[in-house]
Amino acid sequence: MASSSASKKHEWLVILPDKEGALEKRMKVRPEHLEKVRPLADAGLVPFGGAFLSELPKEGEQPKLAGSAMIAVGESREEVVEMLKKDVYTREGVWDWDKVQMWPFKTAIRKAL
Structure with a gap:
């Protein structure tokens, strides 16, 4: 039987657009972001995350990254925000926090490509 004081984790769908012109900065700090x-x-x-694109790249073109999307897990929205505020993309001004969107989420399926 589960303890009544046990924490309850929830999934959050998080969309973090990049600030205008932040691509160079994103690419510079990307190795640290991925490491952390x-x-x-x-x-x-x-459990899921990646960059979203402004458009599909043409063959031989670099993808035009426009931000990040992820499923984050935490007891509350505030806990997830606190975790994301520690990310190098926040610290270095890549993500545009005025445009961040978060929704409670319930995964139905999850499968890697």
Whole structure:
């Protein structure tokens, strides 16, 4: 029987658009971002995430990254925001926090490509 004081984790769909003109900064700090997000993924706090594009790239073109999208897990919206505010993309001004969107989410299916 579960303890009544046990924490309840919830999924959140998070859309984090990049600030205008932040692509160069994003690419510069991307290795640090990926290094720090992997332990969060391993801990089940970010079971899905990646960059979204402004358009599909033509063959031979670099993708035009426009922001990040993820499923984040936490007890509350505030807990997830606190986790994301520690990310290098926040610290270096890549994500546009005035445009961030978050919704409670319930995964039905999840399968890697």
